[in-house]
Amino acid sequence: MSEISIIGAGLSGSEAALQLAARGYKVKLYEMRPERQTEAHQTGHLAELVCSNSLKSTRLDTGSGLLKAEMQILSCKLLPIAHSCKVPAGHALAVDRALFAAKVTAEIDSNPQIQLIRREVTELPEGKVILATGPLSSDAIMHHLQQLLGEDHLFFFDAIAPIIDTDSIDMDKVYAKARYDKGEPDYLNCAFERDEYYRFVDALLEGEKHEAHEFENAFFSGKNFNFYENCMPIEELARRGKDTLRHGVMRPMGLEIPATGKKAYAVLQLRAENQDRTAYNLVGGQTMLRYPEQKRIFKLIPGLENAEFLRYGSIHRNSYLNSPLILNENLSLKAREDVWIAGQLSGVEGYVECIATGMLVAAIIAGELSSLPEHTVLGQLWRRLLSVQPKQSFSPVNANFGLLPALAAPPRDKKLKRQMLSERSIQTMRSAFPEASEQTESG
Numbered sequence: 001m002s003e004i005s006i007i008g009a010g011l012s013g014s015e016a017a018l019q020l021a022a023r024g025y026k027v028k029l030y031e032m033r034p035e036r037q038t039e040a041h042q043t044g045h046l047a048e049l050v051c052s053n054s055l056k057s058t059r060l061d062t063g064s065g066l067l068k069a070e071m072q073i074l075s076c077k078l079l080p081i082a083h084s085c086k087v088p089a090g091h092a093l094a095v096d097r098a099l100f101a102a103k104v105t106a107e108i109d110s111n112p113q114i115q116l117i118r119r120e121v122t123e124l125p126e127g128k129v130i131l132a133t134g135p136l137s138s139d140a141i142m143h144h145l146q147q148l149l150g151e152d153h154l155f156f157f158d159a160i161a162p163i164i165d166t167d168s169i170d171m172d173k174v175y176a177k178a179r180y181d182k183g184e185p186d187y188l189n190c191a192f193e194r195d196e197y198y199r200f201v202d203a204l205l206e207g208e209k210h211e212a213h214e215f216e217n218a219f220f221s222g223k224n225f226n227f228y229e230n231c232m233p234i235e236e237l238a239r240r241g242k243d244t245l246r247h248g249v250m251r252p253m254g255l256e257i258p259a260t261g262k263k264a265y266a267v268l269q270l271r272a273e274n275q276d277r278t279a280y281n282l283v284g285g286q287t288m289l290r291y292p293e294q295k296r297i298f299k300l301i302p303g304l305e306n307a308e309f310l311r312y313g314s315i316h317r318n319s320y321l322n323s324p325l326i327l328n329e330n331l332s333l334k335a336r337e338d339v340w341i342a343g344q345l346s347g348v349e350g351y352v353e354c355i356a357t358g359m360l361v362a363a364i365i366a367g368e369l370s371s372l373p374e375h376t377v378l379g380q381l382w383r384r385l386l387s388v389q390p391k392q393s394f395s396p397v398n399a400n401f402g403l404l405p406a407l408a409a410p411p412r413d414k415k416l417k418r419q420m421l422s423e424r425s426i427q428t429m430r431s432a433f434p435e436a437s438e439q440t441e442s443g
C-alpha cells in the first residue's frame with residue numbers, strides 16, 4: 001500500500017489527506033497546533049479559517065465561483081463540507097467557521113487511512129511528502145527550506161497591487177508608451193494633471209485602512225526586514241510627503257502624452273498581467289486600504305474611472321516559494337522530486353485556491369492527472385505557478401477571469417462575456433473528466 005506524509009493540516013493539507021485516503025493511501029498527517037500556534041490560528045482544529053468566514057462567491061460570473069464549479073467536477077472533498085455548514089450570505093459561500101473546522105477534523109479523525117500526528121515538523125521526512133504548511137509556516141521548516149532551496153527562493157511577505165479588467169480601462173485617456181520611448185511600449189500610462197494628482201494623494205491619506213496584525217506592525221515599523229522599502233504601501237509613501245509618489249513610483253519623466261506632447265504632472269503605470277492583456281496591474285499600487293476604499297480611491301486615477309477590480313491590493317505576512325524556478329511541472333520540488341508543494345506556500349492566494357491545490361497535488365501523486373485544459377481557471381492557476389513572468393518577481397495568484405485565454409469573438413457586454421468564459425471552462429472540464437462530472441451531477 002502506498003504511504004505519504006502530509007505536513008500541515010490546514011485547508012490544502014486536509015483536502016490532500018482526504019483525497020489520498022479515498023484512493024487507498026496510508027497518510028501520516030502532521031499538524032503542530034494546538035501545541036504550537038501560528039500568529040493567526042486560534043484553535044487546534046484542522047482546516048481553521050483564520051480570517052473571513054467566506055469562501056467567496058458561488059456565481060459563475062466570478063473567478064472564485066467558476067473555480068468552485070470546476071473543483072466540484074473534480075470531486076473536491078472540503079467544498080461539500082463547507083456547503084453543509086453554510087450560513088446566509090447571498091451569493092457567497094460563507095460558513096460557520098467553528099462547525100466547518102470541527103467537521104473536517106472529525107472526518108479526518110475517523111478516517112482509518114489517516115494517522116493524525118500532532119507535532120511540529122522541522123525537517124522534510126524521507127519518502128513521499130506533501131508540504132502544506134501555509135502562509136504562516138513555522139520558522140524551523142522555513143529555515144530547513146532555506147537550506148534546501150537557497151534564500152532567494154523564499155518570500156516572507158506579500159505586497160499585492162490591485163489588478164483590473166482591461167475592458168474597464170478608458171483607452172481614450174490611457175496611452176501605451178515606454179519611458180523616453182526606449183523599448184517596447186509595454187506599459188499603459190495614466191497621466192495626472194496637477195489637481196488630479198493632489199486629489200488622489202489626499203484621498204490616499206484619508207482612506208480607511210485594514211487593521212494590521214501585531215506581526216505586520218513589526219514589519220511596517222521596519223524591524224528586522226531589510227526589504228521593507230519594496231513593499232511599502234502606496235498610502236504610506238504618500239504620507240512621507242505630497243510629492244513623494246510623483247518623484248518615485250509615479251514619476252512622469254519620459255512619458256509625454258502622445259496626442260498633445262504635453263508633460264504629465266504624475267503618471268501611474270499599468271502592467272499587463274497576462275499575454276492576452278485581459279488584465280492589468282497598477283504598478284506600485286500595493287496597499288493596506290480597505291477594499292471599498294480601494295475601489296473609490298483608485299477610480300480617481302485618470303482613465304480608471306470605471307475600473308473593475310479582479311483582485312484588490314494587500315500586504316501581509318505570507319511565506320511562499322519561488323515556484324516557477326523551483327518546481328517541476330507536477331508541482332514537486334526540483335531539489336527533491338518526492339516532495340510536492342500545496343496551498344499558499346506554492347504561491348496561490350485564497351482559501352478556495354489553497355483547497356484546490358491540495359486536490360490537484362493529490363490527483364497528480366495518484367497518477368490521475370498530468371495536466372489540465374488551458375481554458376479552465378484551475379488549469380491556469382497551475383500554469384501560473386510554473387511560468388516565469390518577465391521583469392517581475394513571482395507574486396501569488398488567485399482565481400480571476402484575467403487568467404483565462406480571451407474568447408475568439410468576445411461580446412461587448414461584460415456580463416455576457418464572463419458567462420461565455422464560464423460556460424467554456426465548465427464544458428471543457430466536463431469533457432476532460434466525463435466520469436467525474438456525472439458523479440457531481442448525481443450528487
Ligand SMILES: Cc1cc2nc3c(=O)[nH]c(=O)nc-3n(C[C@H](O)[C@H](O)[C@H](O)COP(=O)(O)OP(=O)(O)OC[C@H]3O[C@@H](n4cnc5c(N)ncnc54)[C@H](O)[C@@H]3O)c2cc1C
Pocket residue numbers: 007008009010011012013030031032033037038040041047048049050051052053119120121122132133134135136137138140141316317318342343344345349350351352354355
Ligand atoms: C492573517 C491571514 C488572513 C487571511 N485571510 C484570508 C481570507 O479572509 N480569505 C481568504 O480567502 N484567504 C485568506 N488568507 C490566505 C489563505 O487562504 C489562508 O491562509 C489559507 O488558510 C491557507 O491555506 P494553506 O492550506 O496553505 O495553509 P493553512 O490553512 O494555514 O494550513 C497550514 C497548517 O500547517 C500548520 N503548520 C505550519 N508549520 C508547520 C510545521 N512546521 N509542522 C506542522 N504543522 C505546521 C499550521 O498550523 C496550519 O494548520 C489569509 C492568510 C493570512 C495569513
